[in-house]
Amino acid sequence: MGREFNQLFDEWSHSYDETVNGNDPEYEEVFEDYDIILSKVAEKAGGTVIEFGVGTGNLTQRLVERGLKVIGIEPNEKMRSIAGGKLPDVTIIDGDFQDFQVNIPVHTLVSTYAFHHLTDEEKGIAIREYSRLLPENGRIIFADTIFETEEAKKQMIRESEERGFTRLAEDLQREYYTTIAVLQNILIENGFNATFTKLNRFVWLLDAVKEGRD
Template sequence: MGREFLDLFETWAQSYDESVHGHDEQYRDVFAEYDAILNTVVEKSGNVVLEFGVGTGNLTQKLLRSGKTVYGIEPSEPMRQKAFEKLGDTVTIQDGDFLSFPLPNEPIDTIVSTYAFHHLTDEEKEQAISQYGKMLNKGGKIVFADTAFVDREAFEQMVIEAKEKGFHDLAEDLKREYYPTLPVLESMFTKHGFSVSFVPMNRFVWLMEATKQ
């Protein structure tokens, strides 16, 4: 459920905001157009939003500034603390993950996440999508921005490129986590009652917009 990466999240909590703003060369391409990616997720979202993987609160902050009601879920205590330092008591961020989380006290119309869904195995991803399909009414949406690849060959090529550039942390991350391919994701969303589109946002990240049919 992604919680096997909690030790990593604790480390990332201290450097995440610097990385997303281009201060870590290894991850510069991963976070290219970061603000535009978050803004697009906000634009695609409805009024009552459930956000998984709040992290340090960057997307949450943009959602709130756009007047949306946000229910935040974040499994990492250090990440929640960073988000609290940024957002104060403007939003409640609760302990939970993509598969086990406290339910909001009102119906939601959008489920969002950025840079986090790849922490689930493919089996867990499908479990999550199935669960969200039961939560959302017709027209409800899942809007994820996350690293994915056109096929396994494209993934393997990115690992080779990272190694050739000496980006050993990036290469290890790519091999350690569960990065999906677009055909697998499309099959999952379709199976559980969603129409889905994929739009590339940078060399790594795709915007996934799935609408409940």
């Protein structure tokens, strides 16, 4: 469920904002246009929003600025503490993409740079639950590193190794980065109509709308 990466985020929490702002050469392209990516996700959200993987609260801040009611879900205690310090009026609870408790109607699910912490099987389980949770025309709006094909992923790993980006290459192999085809199939099976828009060399915007029942 992604919690196997909690120790990594314990270590990364103090420097996360520096990384996403382009101060780590290995991850500079991963986080290229970071502010624009967050804004695109926030602009598409509406109604009551669940944000998965709040991290340090950067997307949360944009959602709040748009006047949206946000419930944040974050499995890492240190990240929750940082986000809570920035946004004391936002409810941020312990949970993850599959394990969360929300007792009010929700219209939009958002996340950035986090869904790859689930295996493809776990992604399927999560999206099945989202289909149950969301009303007709409810939306999933996720921005994450996704690849067009498995070969494209392998090529990116090779390129990272050739550039001496050892941490990035290890990351791409260790975590559960998937392909557009895999996600598209999962979404269709669970009643979503999805589009994918490329935002930088690594990140795609997934915008999935729950279709009505005939």
